[in-house]
Amino acid sequence: MNHLIAICGGSGSGKTFLAEHLIDELGPGTSRLSYDSYYRDQSPLSFEERGKLNYDDPQVMDQDLFLKHLALIRQGTAIEIPQYDFITHTRKKETRSFVPSPIVIIDGVLVSALPHLSDLFDFIIYVDAESDIRLARRILRDEKERGRSGSSTIAQYLATVRPMHKKYVEPAKKIADFVYANNENSGIDEAEMKKLVALLKRELAKKD
Numbered sequence: 290m291n292h293l294i295a296i297c298g299g300s301g302s303g304k305t306f307l308a309e310h311l312i313d314e315l316g317p318g319t320s321r322l323s324y325d326s327y328y329r330d331q332s333p334l335s336f337e338e339r340g341k342l343n344y345d346d347p348q349v350m351d352q353d354l355f356l357k358h359l360a361l362i363r364q365g366t367a368i369e370i371p372q373y374d375f376i377t378h379t380r381k382k383e384t385r386s387f388v389p390s391p392i393v394i395i396d397g398v399l400v401s402a403l404p405h406l407s408d409l410f411d412f413i414i415y416v417d418a419e420s421d422i423r424l425a426r427r428i429l430r431d432e433k434e435r436g437r438s439g440s441s442t443i444a445q446y447l448a449t450v451r452p453m454h455k456k457y458v459e460p461a462k463k464i465a466d467f468v469y470a471n472n473e474n475s476g477i478d479e480a481e482m483k484k485l486v487a488l489l490k491r492e493l494a495k496k497d
Contacts, residue, residue, distance in 0.1 A: 298416030301423035324397025345453035401461035415465035
């Protein structure tokens with residue numbers, strides 16, 4: 290059975306950056322799957338209506354499909370990952386084939402809202418970053434990758450991101466196997482990374 294590692298943390302905390310670095314550290318038998326691909330298709334709504342939805346509430350996620358895919362990945366079975374357009378808030382017609390490797394890293398801002406988190410994953414990492422740093426990173430990302438203005442990102446952060454973070458994301462910090470502090474610009478603390486990788490390898494070896 291494949292090993293599943295969860296990376297939780299707030300928007301802009303550096304989950305993707307850490308996931309990609311761990312892939313390099315753990316080797317070619319490691320791959321990544323983002324829960325962010327599983328937002329529900331909002332095409333039945335007008336563009337204006339889509340913009341008013343709370344995208345930080347777990348209800349906007351296709352949780353059933355994701356949990357089904359996690360079960361298949363655990364058994365080593367290939368899946369078709371939905372592709373989501375963050376600019377239009379719609380799901381594309383195309384899917385992406387994913388053949389799971391022995392170790393699969395799962396990240397996404399709402400991973401922590403999945404039910405029975407400790408039962409789903411072999412190891413849980415919580416990426417911890419201060420709120421002002423997360424907001425600054427999100428503004429830069431949204432402008433570059435999603436065509437959004439800084440003012441719209443800030444408005445969304447205050448209206449939904451911050452309260453949903455406290456309700457659905459932050460609690461995962463208490464059950465995480467490792468809390469990774471990520472307040473530096475580089476995103477990588479060599480001593481912390483060495484400690485994390487060593488702990489990961491030990492824990493995964495126990496489950497083989």
